[in-house]
Amino acid sequence: MxxxxxxxxxxxxxxxxxxxxxxxxxxxxxxxxxxxxxxxxxxxxxxxxFRKGAENFFAAFSDPDTLSAVRLTLLVAAIAVPFNIVFGLAASWAIAKFNFKGKNLLLTLIDLPFSISPVISGLVFILLFSAHGWFGPWLKANNVEIIFATPGIVLATVFVTFPFVARELIPLMQSQGTTEEEAALTLGASGWYTFFYVTLPNIRWALLYGVLLCNARAMGEFGAVSVVSGHIRGLTNTMPLQIEILYNEYNFTAAFAVASLLAGLALVTLVIKSLLEWRYASELAASRRH
Amino acid sequence: MSVSVTIKNLKKAFSAFPALQGVSLDVAEGELVALLGPSGSGKTTLLRSVAGLEFPDSGSVFFGDTDAAQLTLRERRIGFVFQHYALFRHMTVMDNIAFGLRARPRKTRPSETQIKARVLELLSLVQLDGLEARYPSQLSGGQRQRVALARALAIDPRVLLLDEPFGALDAKVRKDLRRWLRQLHDKTRHTTLFVTHDQEEAFELADRIAILNNGHIEQIGTPAEILRAPATDFVADFIDDIRPKDGGKVTRLRRAG
CATH class of the missing domain: 1.20.5 (Single alpha-helices involved in coiled-coils or other helix-helix interfaces)
Structure with a gap:
């Protein structure tokens, strides 16, 4: 040539x-x-x-069942998100900073909720905890309700939203390596001091992003929650489930009013993220360079 | 307040690969010793074992008369300068240098005014006056290197350990810093171990040199001794580049005073 x-x-x-x-x-x-x-x-x-006016829009929220759905959604997110912050941090710390056998298996497991259908995730919990499930008789004997109750919904949500925080943190922590932590330790810092003053500040943006995504998904999760909830009005309906019920009953205005609220919550999440990015732009850039 | 370092028959293997196969070395108080060798010779593993960042499979390290295995990282009080400095990227130069003092338990922690004064003193020692508000990303390589050194010196270390301290710098800065580090050592007299793969650097800077190969020490001696009588073929070959061919003397930084 x-x-x-x-x-x-x-x-x-x-x-x-x-x-x-x-x-x-x-x-x-x-x-x-x-x-x-x-x-x-x-x-x-x-x-x-808003098609039938603001009055009808707001009237949708005077329905006690809808209000209870909003409350349940917020409650579930308030439990599931902190849970996954702790688990996500622990898992990414273990994977990024240590070498051990079975590391790849752990990575694959973390991705599992992403790769299987949420409906199956829900069914798994039914198999485990329902009256005829593996732990069913024991739970019944001890008066613990999981399926068709709030604990089941929280479990399903935790399961489905598990990867968000860990997935954001692992690549960042891997690229940052362990030398800053080692430096802190040689300077005499304790493990916790190192975590709070060196590790956490270095990952705070990725952590925040992961938490926001996790929260958005926790509030919006439909499939897995639908399977374990039992759709008991005013008790085990979350916002997405309540929207479906209202829609199926041809109560379009109410369905879309609740949907607007759910979409609004997601938008607020996005706005907060953008605001923080804008406010701390220089700091963000500084931590990415170097 | 430096101490001597005694390394006794240190062994360490990574999975199947033996990194150290029985290394012994005495470093006197206030001495500046180079660990010289090609990559993979175990020099960094040796340094990290002394620091307490690696756990040797067998053998021991003594700081003075104390077995280092009984000391926590904090109690070892070593100043470690990492190859790529490992500065805390989200902290200013001031906060970086103050880190070791602020991380102390409340009882032994100096007051914030004392810490500030100490940081400024160290900054002037490493000739970086006025840069305390900068972030590491706003510094040049040579400046980062000196911040890392100041940070290590802040805890008043008993032993100073430097991992390829000049490895990431360009040739000119490297030479200047080398000279400067020798002067600094003459001033502060910290027991110092530094790792390098650069023969010239080791011979110019160190009081004594330990030449490592395949996880064991081939020869320990002063630069003059090693040049005069290389103990093994490996050493002879390894230092071949810097041996005076025309009977001239190797340039060497003389200790001041």
């Missing part, structure tokens, strides 16, 4: 490869896709909720 067969673009500006028109088309496609697939559905949810 002679040198002549290899051609290098030489005109200035053409090195990157696209003309202005190509750029414009690419941007237009991206924007159109986002608008159609992400923005439009969101707008429709709010429009449907």
């Amino acid at each position: 002679s040198d002549a067969t290899i051609q290098f673009p030489s005109k200035t500006g053409s090195e990157i490869g696209e003309s202005f028109a190509v750029k414009l088309v690419l941007i237009a496609i991206a924007v159109a896709f986002l608008a159609a697939v992400l923005l439009l559905p969101l707008v429709v949810v709010f429009m449907e909720g």
Whole structure:
């Protein structure tokens, strides 16, 4: 092969490869896709909720069953998220900072909730804890209710949202290595001091991001929760389940009103994240360089 | 307040690979000793074992008369300078250097004013006055290196351990820092062990050199002794580049005073 067969673009500006028109088309496609697939559905949810006026929208929240669904969703998230912060931190710490046998197995296990259908996750808990399940008789004898009660919903949510925090932290902690911790230890710091003053500050942004994602999913989880909840109105219905019930009863305004609230919570989460990123932009950049 | 370091028959293997196969070395109080060898010779493992960051399979390390195995990392009080400095990236230079003092239990912790004064004193010792508010990412390689050294010196270490202290620097900065480190050592007289794979560096800087190969020490001696009489073929070959070919003398930094 002679040198002549290899051609290098030489005109200035053409090195990157696209003309202005190509750029414009690419941007237009991206924007159109986002608008159609992400923005439009969101707008429709709010429009449907408000179609019969703000009065009807807010009336939906005077229904005690709906209110209890909102409360249950917040309660479940408030338990599941801290749980997964602790477990996620512990798992990523173990995987990123230590070498041990079975490390890859642990990594695979962490991804399990991502790879199996939420319905199956729910069914697993039914098999384990329902009246006819493995632990059913023991639970019944000791008067512990898990399935068709709040503990079951919390368990299913913890299971489904487990990977979010760990998945955010593991790659970051692996890339940061252990030398800063070693430096802290040689300087005489205790393990906890090292964790709070060296490790945690280095991962706080990834941790926050993981927590926000985990929280969004915990509030929005449908499949696994649907299986274990039993759909008892006013007792074991979370917001997503309540939305489905209202929708199936042709109570569209109420269904979309609750859906708006759920979408609103997700939007607030996103706004908080963006605000923090904007507020601490310089600090973020500093911790990424170096 | 330095102490001597005695290493007795240290052995350490990583899975199947033996990193140290019975290494013994005496380092006198206030001495500056280089651990020189090609990569994979076990020099860093030896340094980390002295620091307490690796646990040897057998053998022991003594700080003065105390068996280091009985000491926690805090009690060992070693100043360790990592190859890539390992500065705390989210802390200013001030907070980095103050870390070891602030991490002490309340009873022995100096007051915040004392800590600040100590940090400023150390900054001027490493010639970085005025940079206390910077973040590590805003410093050059040579500056980071000196911050790392100041941070290690802040806890008033009994032994100073440096892992390839000049490895990540360019040639010019390297030479200057080398000279500067020798002067600093003459001033502070810390018992110092440093790891290097650079023959010139070891011969210019160290009081004595331990040449490592395949997990054991080939020769220990002053630079002059090693140059005059290499103990093994490996040593002769390894130092071949810096031996004076024309009968001239090797440039060496003389100890001041």
